[in-house]
Amino acid sequence: MKRIDRSSKVRTGFHQAKWDxxxxxxxxxxxxxxxxxxxxxxxxAEEVEGEAAIPAGMARNTKLNLPExxxxxxxxxxxxxxxxxxxxxxxxxxGQGTCTVKYSPKVNDQLANLVREYHPLQDESxxxxxxxxxxxxxxxxxxxxxxxxxxxxxxxxxxGIMTMASLIRAYFKDKGEDRDEIITTIYSHPxxxxxxxxxxxxxxxLQPDPKxxxxxxxxxKAVAGPKTAGYIVANPxxxxxxxxxxxxxxxxxxxxxxxxxxxxxxxxxLLGVTRARDAGFDMCxxxxxxxxxxxxxxGGPACGATGVQKDLVKYLPAPLVGFDGQKYFFDYETPSxxxxxxxxxxxxxxxxxxxxxxxxxxxxxxNGLYQVAKTAVxxxxxxxxxxxxxxxxSAYYEDGHNQRVEQAxxxxxxxxxxxxxxxxxxxxxxxxxxxxxxxxxxxxxxxxPMTLEPTETPSKKDIDEYIETLKYVFKEAHEDPETIKTxxxxxVTHQVDESEMDDPAKWVLSxxxxxxxxx
Amino acid sequence: xxxFESHPYIPNSVPDVQAEMLKEIGMSSLEELHKxxxxxxxxxxxxxxxxxxGSEYELRRHVERLLSKDTxxxxxxxxxxxxxxxxxxxAICDEINGxxxxxxxYGGEPYNDEGxxxxxxxxxSMVAExxxxxxxxxxxxxxxxxAATTARMAQRITGRSTLLVPEYMDAEKKKxxxxxxxxxxxMVSVKCDCMGHLDLEDLKSKINEDTIGVYFExxxxxxxxxxxxxxxxxxxxxxxxxxxxxxxxxSLGVLATPPSYGADIVCGDLQPLGIHxxxxxxxxxxMATRDEEKFVMEFPSRLFGLAPTSKPGEYxxxxxxxxxxxxxxxxxxxxxxxxxxxxxxxxxxxxxLATMGPQGMAEVGKKIMANAQxxxxxxxEVPGVKAxxxxxxxxxxxxxxxxxxxxxxxxxxxxxxxxxxxxxKDLSAEFANLGQSALYCVTExxxxxxxxxxxxxxxEVLQ
Numbered sequence: 001m002k003r004i005d006r007s008s009k010v011r012t013g014f015h016q017a018k019w020d021x022x023x024x025x026x027x028x029x030x031x032x033x034x035x036x037x038x039x040x041x042x043x044x045a046e047e048v049e050g051e052a053a054i055p056a057g058m059a060r061n062t063k064l065n066l067p068e069x070x071x072x073x074x075x076x077x078x079x080x081x082x083x084x085x086x087x088x089x090x091x092x093x094x095g096q097g098t099c100t101v102k103y104s105p106k107v108n109d110q111l112a113n114l115v116r117e118y119h120p121l122q123d124e125s126x127x128x129x130x131x132x133x134x135x136x137x138x139x140x141x142x143x144x145x146x147x148x149x150x151x152x153x154x155x156x157x158x159x160g161i162m163t164m165a166s167l168i169r170a171y172f173k174d175k176g177e178d179r180d181e182i183i184t185t186i187y188s189h190p191x192x193x194x195x196x197x198x199x200x201x202x203x204x205x206l207q208p209d210p211k212x213x214x215x216x217x218x219x220x221k222a223v224a225g226p227k228t229a230g231y232i233v234a235n236p237x238x239x240x241x242x243x244x245x246x247x248x249x250x251x252x253x254x255x256x257x258x259x260x261x262x263x264x265x266x267x268x269x270l271l272g273v274t275r276a277r278d279a280g281f282d283m284c285x286x287x288x289x290x291x292x293x294x295x296x297x298x299g300g301p302a303c304g305a306t307g308v309q310k311d312l313v314k315y316l317p318a319p320l321v322g323f324d325g326q327k328y329f330f331d332y333e334t335p336s337x338x339x340x341x342x343x344x345x346x347x348x349x350x351x352x353x354x355x356x357x358x359x360x361x362x363x364x365x366x367n368g369l370y371q372v373a374k375t376a377v378x379x380x381x382x383x384x385x386x387x388x389x390x391x392x393x394s395a396y397y398e399d400g401h402n403q404r405v406e407q408a409x410x411x412x413x414x415x416x417x418x419x420x421x422x423x424x425x426x427x428x429x430x431x432x433x434x435x436x437x438x439x440x441x442x443x444x445x446x447x448x449p450m451t452l453e454p455t456e457t458p459s460k461k462d463i464d465e466y467i468e469t470l471k472y473v474f475k476e477a478h479e480d481p482e483t484i485k486t487x488x489x490x491x492v493t494h495q496v497d498e499s500e501m502d503d504p505a506k507w508v509l510s511x512x513x514x515x516x517x518x519x
Numbered sequence: 520x521x522x523f524e525s526h527p528y529i530p531n532s533v534p535d536v537q538a539e540m541l542k543e544i545g546m547s548s549l550e551e552l553h554k555x556x557x558x559x560x561x562x563x564x565x566x567x568x569x570x571x572x573g574s575e576y577e578l579r580r581h582v583e584r585l586l587s588k589d590t591x592x593x594x595x596x597x598x599x600x601x602x603x604x605x606x607x608x609x610a611i612c613d614e615i616n617g618x619x620x621x622x623x624x625y626g627g628e629p630y631n632d633e634g635x636x637x638x639x640x641x642x643x644s645m646v647a648e649x650x651x652x653x654x655x656x657x658x659x660x661x662x663x664x665x666a667a668t669t670a671r672m673a674q675r676i677t678g679r680s681t682l683l684v685p686e687y688m689d690a691e692k693k694k695x696x697x698x699x700x701x702x703x704x705x706m707v708s709v710k711c712d713c714m715g716h717l718d719l720e721d722l723k724s725k726i727n728e729d730t731i732g733v734y735f736e737x738x739x740x741x742x743x744x745x746x747x748x749x750x751x752x753x754x755x756x757x758x759x760x761x762x763x764x765x766x767x768x769x770s771l772g773v774l775a776t777p778p779s780y781g782a783d784i785v786c787g788d789l790q791p792l793g794i795h796x797x798x799x800x801x802x803x804x805x806m807a808t809r810d811e812e813k814f815v816m817e818f819p820s821r822l823f824g825l826a827p828t829s830k831p832g833e834y835x836x837x838x839x840x841x842x843x844x845x846x847x848x849x850x851x852x853x854x855x856x857x858x859x860x861x862x863x864x865x866x867x868x869x870x871x872l873a874t875m876g877p878q879g880m881a882e883v884g885k886k887i888m889a890n891a892q893x894x895x896x897x898x899x900e901v902p903g904v905k906a907x908x909x910x911x912x913x914x915x916x917x918x919x920x921x922x923x924x925x926x927x928x929x930x931x932x933x934x935x936x937x938x939x940x941x942x943x944k945d946l947s948a949e950f951a952n953l954g955q956s957a958l959y960c961v962t963e964x965x966x967x968x969x970x971x972x973x974x975x976x977x978x979e980v981l982q
Contacts, residue, residue, distance in 0.1 A: 068877065104623055
């Protein structure tokens with residue numbers, strides 16, 4: 001036969017799985033069962049009252065309206081929904097900028113299953129292996145960041161930020177100082193403002209210098225003062241731009257008595273290259289589900305491991321895991337400090353996520369982690385160079401010296417001006433090729449933003465495919481804008497009509513309210 | 520030479536590819552990257568970490584060997600609960616949450632991540648039925664966080680600043696709420712009576728015009744079914760506060776739903792619904808309210824809603840009232856904060872509820888109650904032991920009073936451990952007034968033989 005032409009690098013024939021799947025309630029047939037639970041054993045039932053012991057008025061008196069389905073039907077339904085989800089296992093993850101979606105090794109998932117049946121209150125002597133993993137991961141995190149002790153209780157990045165804000169609050173409470181302001185930047189994650197606000201702080205934003213993309217020191221000096229409790233910042237910020245003067249910022253905050261907290265959600269490009277403590281930060285957190293590869297799980301379970309320098313260890317939520325040379329143990333020393341952060345999560349943290357991060361670190365070693373950072377930055381700069389050659393793409397704060405770290409925020413304002421096709425249109429169209437694409441956190445501070453982060457996972461071929469796909473879509477924007485305006489066409493659903501999502505009379509938040517509200 | 524050539528997780532660590540890419544960006548070595556990181560801040564030495572394992576097999580051997588020192592609730596007979604409970608996890612739950620598409624998805628749009636949105640919408644719908652509310656959030660971290668957010672939602676709705684909580688409350692959960700809500704509310708404990716119920720007289724004396732609401736749990740932390748839910752709700756409503764109820768969702772096949780006794784906001788932990796314990800890593804918090812703007816607009820979480828699409832007959836999904844959240848345009852002026860929490864467990868709880876169906880949920884509730892009652896009966900045959908010390912109706916947990924045995928819970932648990940039994944949680948530090956007491960948990964996984972084994976072991980230990 002004649003050779004089949006596969007020369008195109010763009011998956012024009014892609015179509016995502018689409019099962020036109022009903023809502024689960026529509027699959028219900030009265031009487032069907034998904035599992036047998038069994039009755040109480042006869043000898044047990046004979047000796048007890050059972051549910052008859054429920055006090056008057058406390059037994060369920062409303063019908064429990066759950067689907068009634070055979071086990072195969074449940075499995076099929078969720079398998080189809082899984083296929084209708086573009087997880088990293090099936091996708092070239094370049095398009096979820098700031099999310100660090102990288103390969104999550106399967107061996108780590110399997111090993112984490114070994115702790116499925118551990119109860120958090122088991123005797124310490126029965127969990128020495130797991131405690132060793134907590135303890136050693138703590139030490140690795142310290143080495144990677146330069147900090148002195150980590151807590152794994154924070155169970156996501158935002159809870160990590162909340163924990164850092166709580167530590168800052170605890171520190172000043174202990175010192176008897178009334179400081180209630182946190183300084184951050186507009187390109188740090190929204191939670192760098194939102195979480196400290198929950199902890200009771202006023203938020204002050206620094207604006208980027210129009211040329212460098214990061215605030216200048218004078219701006220910091222103008223807003224920082226005796227009310228400043230802390231400086232909470234990402235570096236690089238969402239734009240991928242690294243603030244070279246970060247240490248001067250930290251030193252200044254210290255000079256006026258404040259603390260500095262590093263949001264290391266963007267640490268993937270910095271492993272083994274530079275450390276939070278070396279820039280003077282007092283604390284930081286890492287997303288183990290991002291930088292350290294434990295999978296994102298549709299948005300958790302996760303861990304925002306939070307570390308501090310030695311003077312602040314006494315404020316960490318207890319317990320920490322100690323080692324006395326012979327055995328590992330829970331260290332409840334910190335709560336003896338009345339000002340310490342009591343708890344941010346029950347027990348110790350999401351153990352299986354810590355275990356997976358431990359495995360990942362052990363699979364890479366110091367040279368592997370360094371290679372991760374260097375390759376993530378190489379991939380990003382390669383992508384950046386290639387995309388900036390396209391007339392449709394531009395980037396703010398680009399003076400030829402602002403080398404991006406592991407991600408970059410671009411702008412499609414040229415494309416939008418010329419064709420009327422904006423970043424949200426491109427986002428929808430990219431789905432027709434099986435690609436994620438992300439714009440920006442809100443509000444959009446830059447026009448028509450596009451934020452990409454290749455991590456170390458994709459190959460050069462993968463990155464080239466992403467670039468070729470973007471080029472294909474840009475060409476389409478000039479030649480066939482209608483196809484883009486009406487996209488997606490080959491994703492799971494067509495354009496969602498969001499017009500009623502903000503209307504309390506019309507929004508639909510559960511199947512029962514759908515049946516009630518929609519005729 | 521720093522770096523790691525051809526690492527399997529890093530395709531572009533292949534030297535030729537790396538060189539080609541570097542050339543493309545006008546560089547000759549990896550050192551030229553990170554130009555904007557000042558030399559002063561650059562780490563000059565290799566990090567002091569163990570060298571990488573030489574193979575995946577070595578990693579596996581190492582971790583398996585480390586964990587082989589441990590033992591768990593499957594290899595032993597476990598009676599620990601206290602917020603993390605051993606229930607049967609249907610195989611289908613692990614099968615679904617282990618699917619790579621779900622396991623590795625994150626923040627995609629409702630087009631290419633439609634399945635994630637639909638699965639979470641369905642979870643919201645099924646938990647709404649279970650608790651008899653209308654609206655449920657995409658799950659937060661755990662019950663403690665859900666309770667903390669419930670408190671702050673109620674604080675914003677009422678504009679008041681005192682939250683009443685029961686004396687018998689999980690101390691760690693209380694600490695989480697204290698930290699989370701430090702700047703806007705204070706907690707005041709309400710006494711519990713000798714039955715373990717909320718003391719209504721004490722409650723009455725503490726309710727005033729500053730009361731945000733009463734947060735209580737059903738079953739309570741010490742296992743007791745609170746029979747006065749309606750009275751409590753009425754009392755707090757009369758004073759203009761809210762009734763806030765924490766529940767164990769696996770109890771709701773047999774126990775009354777909180778709204779049936781006046782709850783305004785319900786919260787709890789999804790872990791009993793098809794999620795392994797994972798040493799405390801299986802927790803997942805939810806909140807639920809009626810479909811009323813004043814409640815819905817106070818959720819900090821993402822709420823996935825159903826919507827039409829441009830194609831007739833097609834379901835679409837999206838975020839309801841997105842600007843409410845800190846992801847919206849108002850950042851710190853949104854409601855609290857949102858971020859990565861525990862969505863995979865929400866999907867799993869949905870799979871569990873669909874698999875169990877109404878009949879399964881009723882049966883599991885009955886089986887748990889029968890087993891737990893049988894355990895109380897058997898333990899009460901052990902001299903000196905008083906099981907279900909409060910003498911109240913309970914669901915799956917109950918206090919065992921060992922004060923009459925002359926031994927400490929710590930000693931008893933140590934002796935039980937030698938027999939392969941994890942005794943209940945020692946309460947002596949948390950509630951000194953209960954003396955040497957422990958919180959035992961019995962569920963559908965326990966057989967008559969398991970319970971008889973426990974009773975026999977206790978007899979031996981206490982001789």
